[in-house]
Amino acid sequence: MPTFFERRQIVTPGDLIAEGDYITGENTYAEGNRIYASRIGIVEYDNKKINVVALRAFYIPRVGDIVIGTVVEVGFNGWTVYINAPYEALLRASEVLSRPFKPQKDELSQFLNVGDLVVAKISAYDRAHNPQLSVSEPGLGKITRGQIIKITSTKIPRVIGRKGSMVSMITQETGCQIILGLNGVILVTGKNPEDEELALMAIRKIEEESHISGLTDRVTQMLKEEKKGGKIKNESKN
Amino acid sequence: MSQKTEKLIDKKGLRLDGRKPDELRPIKMEVGILSNAEGSAYIEQGKNKILAAVFGPKEMHPKHLALPDRMVIRCRYHMAPFSVQERKSPSPSRREIELSKVIRESLEPTVFMEYYPRTGIDVFIEVLQADGSTRCASITAASVAMADAGIPMRDLVAACSAGKVDDTIILDLMDAEDKLGSADVPVALMPNHNAVTLLQMDGILTAEEFEKTVSLALEGCQKIYAMQKEALKTRYVSVKEVEE
Numbered sequence: 001m002p003t004f005f006e007r008r009q010i011v012t013p014g015d016l017i018a019e020g021d022y023i024t025g026e027n028t029y030a031e032g033n034r035i036y037a038s039r040i041g042i043v044e045y046d047n048k049k050i051n052v053v054a055l056r057a058f059y060i061p062r063v064g065d066i067v068i069g070t071v072v073e074v075g076f077n078g079w080t081v082y083i084n085a086p087y088e089a090l091l092r093a094s095e096v097l098s099r100p101f102k103p104q105k106d107e108l109s110q111f112l113n114v115g116d117l118v119v120a121k122i123s124a125y126d127r128a129h130n131p132q133l134s135v136s137e138p139g140l141g142k143i144t145r146g147q148i149i150k151i152t153s154t155k156i157p158r159v160i161g162r163k164g165s166m167v168s169m170i171t172q173e174t175g176c177q178i179i180l181g182l183n184g185v186i187l188v189t190g191k192n193p194e195d196e197e198l199a200l201m202a203i204r205k206i207e208e209e210s211h212i213s214g215l216t217d218r219v220t221q222m223l224k225e226e227k228k229g230g231k232i233k234n235e236s237k238n
Numbered sequence: 239m240s241q242k243t244e245k246l247i248d249k250k251g252l253r254l255d256g257r258k259p260d261e262l263r264p265i266k267m268e269v270g271i272l273s274n275a276e277g278s279a280y281i282e283q284g285k286n287k288i289l290a291a292v293f294g295p296k297e298m299h300p301k302h303l304a305l306p307d308r309m310v311i312r313c314r315y316h317m318a319p320f321s322v323q324e325r326k327s328p329s330p331s332r333r334e335i336e337l338s339k340v341i342r343e344s345l346e347p348t349v350f351m352e353y354y355p356r357t358g359i360d361v362f363i364e365v366l367q368a369d370g371s372t373r374c375a376s377i378t379a380a381s382v383a384m385a386d387a388g389i390p391m392r393d394l395v396a397a398c399s400a401g402k403v404d405d406t407i408i409l410d411l412m413d414a415e416d417k418l419g420s421a422d423v424p425v426a427l428m429p430n431h432n433a434v435t436l437l438q439m440d441g442i443l444t445a446e447e448f449e450k451t452v453s454l455a456l457e458g459c460q461k462i463y464a465m466q467k468e469a470l471k472t473r474y475v476s477v478k479e480v481e482e
Contacts, residue, residue, distance in 0.1 A: 010471050010474060010475070012385060012394065012466075012467050012470045012471065013348075013385050013390075013391040013392070013393060013394055014348075014391065014392060014393030014394050014428065014429070014430040014431070015430065015467075016430060027390065029350075029392070031431075036392070036393075036430065038350065038390040038391055038392065039385070039388060039389075039390055039391070040385055040386070040388075040470055040474070054388060055474055056277070056385075056386060056387065056388035057388040058276070058295070058387075058388055060354075086294065086295040086296055086297065086354050086357040087297065087356070087357070088297055127355055128306075128355075
């Protein structure tokens with residue numbers, strides 16, 4: 001049962017990764033007992049399972065995911081929301097109103113208009129239907145303040161870090177609240193724009209350098225240095 | 239073509255640009271050079287200069303073109319007005335429409351189209367400078383651009399042409415050899431599955447010559463495939479090297 005690539009080596013689509021009694025994981029496919037890669041990525045072995053961590057991919061909705069989307073259309077009984085995926089999502093009016101929707105009385109564009117951003121959860125999705133969104137949980141709904149940054153959706157796990165270590169570190173260092181949309185959109189809300197800018201800088205660094213080890217340490221160091229530098233600048237102004 | 243002004247192959251057996259019969263033109267490939275496209279690639283093969291850009295998968299517009307069980311690939315091969323010696327009208331010609339179809343069909347077998355029903359991918363190929371075998375270079379670049387866009391694929395596609403001039407079988411025809419030679423055979427290959435996705439012939443060859451020509455073209459495809467892989471990997475490895 002040979003494998004043809006070492007752990008953490010880059011593969012391109014079509015590369016034969018292994019032959020024999022293996023199981024296909026993410027971004028791989030099998031033909032007979034041969035396992036091939038289907039995207040550019042880094043090989044990871046998990047016992048008999050072979051995964052390719054994609055370097056380039058797009059977001060595919062999954063039920064239960066928290067996403068951040070933009071309203072693109074106000075419809076008759078709901079909104080169409082762009083969630084950075086190949087499929088546009090639907091948000092029903094009764095979800096936002098939290099009561100039955102009356103077309104005679106309610107003007108939908110008063111609640112959410114084209115261009116508004118929403119944090120929502122995917123409540124239903126399958127091959128035959130476009131994803132449905134839900135905002136009936138605390139923390140979900142229209143975004144009123146903060147800054148948005150878009151990154152590749154495959155890199156969201158790097159921003160979360162091991163057991164959430166990366167996000168909690170950034171939150172602690174900058175004092176910003178961070179909401180991660182699994183579709184690659186991140187909302188950062190802080191007390192002032194400088195804090196937000198610092199958090200955005202950290203996220204950009206994570207996106208660029210996510211495939212190099214020792215990431216958390218480097219980001220922590222960068223944040224500390226930036227904070228020091230910022231303070232000196234502020235003091236010299238006074 | 240009865241009157242040949244010069245021999246296409248000289249006494250030493252070398253071609254007009256000094257290549258051996260089984261030698262490729264110098265190839266340069268770059269990945270991810272357009273920031274507005276999800277995936278992109280640029281290829282220089284001799285004097286050919288071709289850009290490929292990929293958008294999607296995204297919701298299909300107009301909607302009636304979407305298929306309920308799989309995705310749709312749209313492809314546009316276009317030559318810039320300044321890509322050839324005499325200005326070419328920018329409107330799509332009969333040849334360009336045909337090449338768009340041929341290129342699309344050579345890319346389709348590699349994509350897992352059934353994964354994302356009701357969506358579409360757009361592939362744009364712009365020929366900035368043409369010097370023979372542009373369809374092959376276009377397929378090579380488009381396939382790399384699709385991989386760069388993160389579209390799940392069975393394999394890359396590498397394409398290369400071979401043909402016959404002055405009774406010699408040659409690899410990777412350039413414009414003069416294509417126009418004055420006696421046959422041109424473009425071939426596209428999925429290298430890991432050893433599957434041919436494009437095979438055309440223009441001209442006359444005997445059965446034996448045809449077999450020789452195709453196997454020479456397939457060898458060329460394998461060489462180009464190695465370059466495709468290299469180009470894709472460099473895009474990510476270079477980030478690593480700068481850091482360390």
